[in-house]
Amino acid sequence: MPIDEVRKVCVVGAGRMGSGISLQCAVAGYETAVFDISDEALQQAPARHRGIAERLVALGSLGQSEVDAGLARITFTKDAGQAAENADLLSESVPEVLELKRRVHAQFDQLCPSHTIMTTNTSSLLVSEIEGSVRRGDRFAALHFHGFRTVVDIMRGPRTSAKTVEVLRRFARSLQGETKIAQQQSVVGQYQKVADAASEARQVAQMLRLAYQEGLNALSLRELPDFLDPLKMPPWA
Numbered sequence: 001m002p003i004d005e006v007r008k009v010c011v012v013g014a015g016r017m018g019s020g021i022s023l024q025c026a027v028a029g030y031e032t033a034v035f036d037i038s039d040e041a042l043q044q045a046p047a048r049h050r051g052i053a054e055r056l057v058a059l060g061s062l063g064q065s066e067v068d069a070g071l072a073r074i075t076f077t078k079d080a081g082q083a084a085e086n087a088d089l090l091s092e093s094v095p096e097v098l099e100l101k102r103r104v105h106a107q108f109d110q111l112c113p114s115h116t117i118m119t120t121n122t123s124s125l126l127v128s129e130i131e132g133s134v135r136r137g138d139r140f141a142a143l144h145f146h147g148f149r150t151v152v153d154i155m156r157g158p159r160t161s162a163k164t165v166e167v168l169r170r171f172a173r174s175l176q177g178e179t180k181i182a183q184q185q186s187v188v189g190q191y192q193k194v195a196d197a198a199s200e201a202r203q204v205a206q207m208l209r210l211a212y213q214e215g216l217n218a219l220s221l222r223e224l225p226d227f228l229d230p231l232k233m234p235p236w237a
């Protein structure tokens with residue numbers, strides 16, 4: 001069930017992750033605009049969506065009617081202004097290059113409405129390295145996906161507001177009833193645990209194990225708190 005604050009999601013990057021994320025948003029009921037600079041990526045994206053959806057229907061994870069309704073909510077565009085128009089949330093999945101991500105976020109900071117929450121799907125960069133490129137630091141965070149309806153982690157930057165984190169948590173949950181959500185806070189140059197991380201340690205550790213089992217990059221490894229160091233996984237994990 002979509003949350004009230006978000007009606008339209010703008011997904012920047014139509015590659016592997018952007019395709020999975022946009023499909024996930026669309027089947028959850030969000031109007032979804034997919035933007036890419038590459039004609040080839042935009043041409044391939046609908047087939048990529050259908051391929052992911054077919055596998056999920058075959059596995060029983062999605063119903064065909066859910067897929068059909070979701071696919072109808074997705075638009076593809078090479079026009080950044082059109083993608084950003086009326087967006088309530090932006091999810092960026094361009095290649096893992098700091099300067100590129102900074103440039104893309106600066107571009108969309110200019111184009112998106114002032115209320116839009118902007119997120120990066122970075123795997124290894126720090127939020128604090130990227131967020132200086134936008135004016136809306138209070139509405140900027142990492143929303144890091146690992147696979148279709150598996151796990152999502154939310155990483156704050158130094159300016160991210162509590163309201164933004166709350167909206168992102170509810171948004172992540174709205175994508176999937178069983179989503180495991182980890183919340184972290186990044187600070188310039190070093191990792192700092194959020195106050196409630198310890199109480200969620202078991203949940204986070206389970207999430208990590210799930211992500212590793214899937215052979216995925218579990219979290220931004222540079223920002224792992226020490227109690228989540230996979231080499232020192234606690235006995236209860």
Ligand SMILES: NC(=O)c1ccc[n+]([C@@H]2O[C@H](COP(=O)([O-])OP(=O)(O)OC[C@H]3O[C@@H](n4cnc5c(N)ncnc54)[C@H](O)[C@@H]3O)[C@@H](O)[C@H]2O)c1
Nearest residue numbers: 013014015016017018036037038041093094095096122123
């Ligand atoms: N692949 C994974 O397993 C995985 C998992 C979690 C997170 N991530 C992160 O997701 C991000 C994307 O990874 P991916 O595997 O989807 O990459 P990808 O190469 O499959 O897709 C990247 C897309 O971004 C597009 N792009 C490049 N410059 C652009 C621009 N200026 N504006 C708009 N689009 C642009 C490219 O044309 C391409 O379609 C990276 O930050 C990566 O670290 C990847």
